[in-house]
Amino acid sequence: MNVRTMTVDDIPFAMRLKxxxxxxxxxxxxxxxxxxxxxxxxxxELDGRAVGTACACVFGDIAWVNFVLVDKAQRGQGTGSxxxxxxxxxxxxxxxxxxxxxxxxxxxxxxxxxxFVGDFxxxxxxxxxxxxxxxxxxGEGDLASNISLLLxxxxxxxxxxxxxxTKTRREKLLCxxxxxxxxxxxxxxxxxxxxxxxxxxxxxxxWQLGPLQGMPDAALYLLADxxxxxxxxxxxxxxxxxxxxxxxxxxxxGLTAQRTFLRMTRGRRIAEDVRLxxxxxxxxxx
Numbered sequence: 001m002n003v004r005t006m007t008v009d010d011i012p013f014a015m016r017l018k019x020x021x022x023x024x025x026x027x028x029x030x031x032x033x034x035x036x037x038x039x040x041x042x043x044x045e046l047d048g049r050a051v052g053t054a055c056a057c058v059f060g061d062i063a064w065v066n067f068v069l070v071d072k073a074q075r076g077q078g079t080g081s082x083x084x085x086x087x088x089x090x091x092x093x094x095x096x097x098x099x100x101x102x103x104x105x106x107x108x109x110x111x112x113x114x115x116f117v118g119d120f121x122x123x124x125x126x127x128x129x130x131x132x133x134x135x136x137x138x139g140e141g142d143l144a145s146n147i148s149l150l151l152x153x154x155x156x157x158x159x160x161x162x163x164x165x166t167k168t169r170r171e172k173l174l175c176x177x178x179x180x181x182x183x184x185x186x187x188x189x190x191x192x193x194x195x196x197x198x199x200x201x202x203x204x205x206x207w208q209l210g211p212l213q214g215m216p217d218a219a220l221y222l223l224a225d226x227x228x229x230x231x232x233x234x235x236x237x238x239x240x241x242x243x244x245x246x247x248x249x250x251x252x253x254g255l256t257a258q259r260t261f262l263r264m265t266r267g268r269r270i271a272e273d274v275r276l277x278x279x280x281x282x283x284x285x286x
Contacts, residue, residue: 131232210279
């Protein structure tokens with residue numbers, strides 16, 4: 001088996017794999033990965049035929065592993081493990097101290113054998129948002145007026161808040177998501193303080209609502225606001241189970257738990273502030 005660097009010419013193959021698995025990515029998501037980490041995206045080949053993918057995205061000394069996909073005909077033959085070892089070796093050579101991923105139940109045993117340990121569980125809430133959407137409790141009143149469009153001049157404040165919550169410097173990822181959908185990027189400010197933000201991006205199956213991070217009341221208003229803007233659309237929200245208010249709010253919107261992901265870490269562990277972590281950006285990058 002040969003593992004080589006992925007190129008844009010591999011995107012049709014990658015999309016075929018994601019379709020086999022029912023994942024939500026668009027071609028734009030693969031292009032984003034290649035733009036963020038062009039030398040950290042890989043394809044496995046067997047007898048000259050592409051059979052799997054695995055990628056990494058590095059944020060300082062923290063990295064996310066993503067897009068680990070193997071062709072159905074090749075599963076159970078060690079392709080996924082070989083790709084993971086290649087990615088880990090690539091990250092180790094760059095002195096990355098923390099490697100993270102969001103694992104499906106099927107992938108968890110594979111990752112555990114490679115030294116990953118569980119941190120916390122996220123639940124994917126899915127459903128059609130009501131049209132017109134019923135507001136969450138507290139969605140009315142003066143505080144809702146503190147929500148406004150997230151502007152380029154707000155990005156520095158968003159980076160600071162996001163790093164305080166996730167303990168990861170994700171500027172390059174947040175910039176890409178914001179630039180792709182600026183009209184669906186919002187912030188919550190109060191008395192001149194930046195207290196929360198919400199980004200959204202389209203998918204093949206549903207809109208990914210998140211990341212949404214911030215103070216609890218700010219996050220609640222941002223979630224209600226996003227639900228209004230995406231009324232009638234199918235959405236995914238990846239919510240830490242430990243954040244009970246976020247789970248309750250997702251259920252109040254009529255969304256139901258579809259599946260779970262286990263956030264896992266290899267190497268130095270970090271601890272997000274789960275109280276202020278309302279929804280993730282998707283399992284690709286946490």
